[in-house]
Amino acid sequence: MTDVREGVDALDRELVSLLATRFGYMRAAARIKPSRDTVRDEDRKASVIAAAVEEARKAGIPEQVIADIWETLVEGSIAYEFDEWDRTRD
Numbered sequence: 001m002t003d004v005r006e007g008v009d010a011l012d013r014e015l016v017s018l019l020a021t022r023f024g025y026m027r028a029a030a031r032i033k034p035s036r037d038t039v040r041d042e043d044r045k046a047s048v049i050a051a052a053v054e055e056a057r058k059a060g061i062p063e064q065v066i067a068d069i070w071e072t073l074v075e076g077s078i079a080y081e082f083d084e085w086d087r088t089r090d
């Protein structure tokens with residue numbers, strides 16, 4: 001069980017590192033988007049979540065869990081992108 005938990009802890013560190021890279025893309029998006037009303041893109045949000053759910057289906061892991069995680073992730077990313085957009089504009 002110790003090995004299992006060490007594996008989980010190491011994987012969680014990797015996941016947070018990957019998420020840090022993802023949030024970096026949100027900072028880039030905030031820099032690139034010309035107007036505040038383009039930060040939230042519902043069509044793109046739906047497409048990102050659908051793609052994650054499809055990957056979950058192929059991997060044989062619970063699709064609803066992944067849908068819920070991605071809903072939280074994308075909403076958190078949009079909030080972060082709004083903060084970045086506001087912080088970098090007058």
Ligand SMILES: C=C(O[C@@H]1C=C(C(=O)O)C=C[C@H]1O)C(=O)O
Nearest residue numbers: 029039040041044045048074077
């Ligand atoms: C990064 C973007 O901005 C937002 C963030 C998204 C995400 O976290 O994947 C998806 C849609 C956008 O509302 C984008 O438009 O691609």
